[in-house]
Amino acid sequence: MRRFARFIVAVLSCMGMSSVQAAPARQIPYNVKGKISSSCAIPQAAPLTLSTTVPSNGKIDPALSNMSWTIAGWSCNAASRISLSAKPLRRNPPKTSLTPSQSQVINFTARASGWTTSEAKVTTAETNPLGTGATYTGAPQIQNAPRKGAITVRVGDFTTAGAKGNSSNNAKPVDGAYSATITLTLTPSS
Amino acid sequence: MKKLLMGAVALAAMSTTPAFAVDPSANYQVQGTVDAACYANTGGTIDFGTMSIDSTTGRLNGLTSASSAGSNIWCNGINSTLSFTSTGLLTGSNSSGDTAFTNVLTFTPSVTLGGNAVTSGATIGAKYGSLVVTAGNLSDGGKLPVAGNYTGLITVTLTPAA
Secondary structure, three states, X not given: OHHHHHHHHHHHHHHHOOOOOEOOOEEEEEEXXXXXXXXXXXXXXXXXXXXXXXXOOOOOOHHHOOEEEEEEEEEEOOOEEEEEXXXXXXXXXXXXXXXXXXXXXXXEEEEXXXXXXXXXXXXXXOOOXXXXXXXXXXXXXXXXXXXXXXXXXXXXXXXXXXXXXXXXXXXXXXXXXXXXXXXXXXXXXX | OHHHHHHHHHHHHHOOOOOOOOOOOOOOOOOOOOOEOEEOOOOXXXXXXXXXXXXXXXXXXXXXXXXXXXXXXXXXXXXXXXXEEEOOEEEEOOOOOOOOEEOEEEEEEEEEEOOEEEOOOEEOOOEEEEEEEEEEEEEOOOOEEOOEEEEEEEEEEEEOOO
16 A cells, blocks of 8 residues: 555656756847047158259249159048148248348249149248248148048249339349248048 | 443453554655746947047057946856857948948957856856956958948857756
């Protein structure tokens, strides 16, 4: 009788037993995100030097026209805007007074090409033969796509500031070293 | 005297033991089943923020890794596993026809659980701990990243097993 009772309990136990189940796998999404701001990378350019000797006729050497410098390593990762600004060539150090019909300021036009379809340019327009130190800025040009490349800056159209007496001729440049500043600005436009 | 004898017979009958006794004890097993399961929150975000660009080269020069906030998970099965997958790419919203630029950044996903690194597919067993997911080794592949927003995805999978 006891064996029979134990057999009954064992059978009932087996009937109630179930295997361990596993719940479905869990998937956990992690969104990865970041932002790159619009920016332009500008190379470090060494000072650019041009030199000439004014001949006896007192006119600026025409060979100066269209001198150019190509600077590599410019890049913008978005649409960009390029513009040029410049101060005219001025005797360095400047004189405080000049003989009539002489000038220590030379205006010029600078052009930047290679970045936009139309070149960016600026023309200085100093009228005072002594010079005022004014800075001139040209109209910006737009590049609509990210771009990496070189930009060529070319200078020309040199004319002295001021007139030669009452004539329409320009004043003669005084002797000495001259220096100018050309600033090329490249900025994201978006 | 006769009455006294009859009383003695009655006492004898009352003290008689039954011939067939039944054992009243029985065993009852108490049992139940706990299924293997894992729990995790709904995921999270790994944010590189505004990624820094070198002003001279235009290349990435800032953080190369970012991590999620910690989130507690658990698995109760001793053979439970953790795995993770990712395209390993952060894809930008803008593109460029210039081959010097890219709108795809690469990264390497990794996971720690309770502060310990876990390789994908590893058995973590019955475990409770903080899950942190990292996107590391961020790279522009030698190109200049185009400006814009970048997105990618890492998926962690917890598979319960008893």
